[in-house]
Amino acid sequence: MAEGLGNWDDTDQDNITPGTVDPPSTTAEEAPSLVFATVDQFVQEHLAHNYRRTLNVQGGHTWCPEWWRHSEAISRLEALWRAWEDLRRDGKTGMSSWWRDHADHHMQILLSTDGPFRGCTPEKGHNPRLEPLPCAPPPKGLFIS
Known part of the structure; x- marks a missing residue:
């Protein structure tokens, strides 16, 4: 993931180009082939078609069609995509593990009416109304770098 990804706010999200996060560097021999070239392609061509839910904000599920404007969503969906690309190669329980340990966990949070898409609707x-969590600077010397 890119440095500072979690520090972007919704106003910065206007400048995000989906799929611009570089994968970890590996040599050509080590790099397995990907089914989906970008997280955007994974979301549009796989996740959206396979994770269908009734969407509403009155106690059900919510989703933002511009999910890439939410740094939390980018991070979670990127994690889902990378886990899927890795676990798909496990012909035994890889996909079951992906659904149980990754998709169901992250999608429950993403689709929650109190999650990162709160206020957004299909x-x-x-709707960029959510503010970052308030943070006060720690005492000097608490975290040594």
Whole structure:
């Protein structure tokens, strides 16, 4: 993941180009082939078709069609994509593990009406009303670098 990904706010999200996060560097021999070239392609061509839910904000599930404007969503969906690309090669229980340990966990949070898409709707689109969690600076010397 890119440095500072978790520090972007919704106003910075306007400048995000999906799929621009570079994968960890590996040699050509070590790099397995990917089914999906970008997280955007994974979300649009796989996840959205395989993870169907009724969407509403009155106690059900919510989703932002501009999910790439939410740094938490980018991070979680990137993690889902990378886990899927890795676990798909396990012909035994890889996909079961992916659904149980990855997809169901992250999608429950992403689709939650109190999750990162709160205020967004598929009909009305993105709503950047959520503020970052408040943080006070720690005492000097608490974290030594």
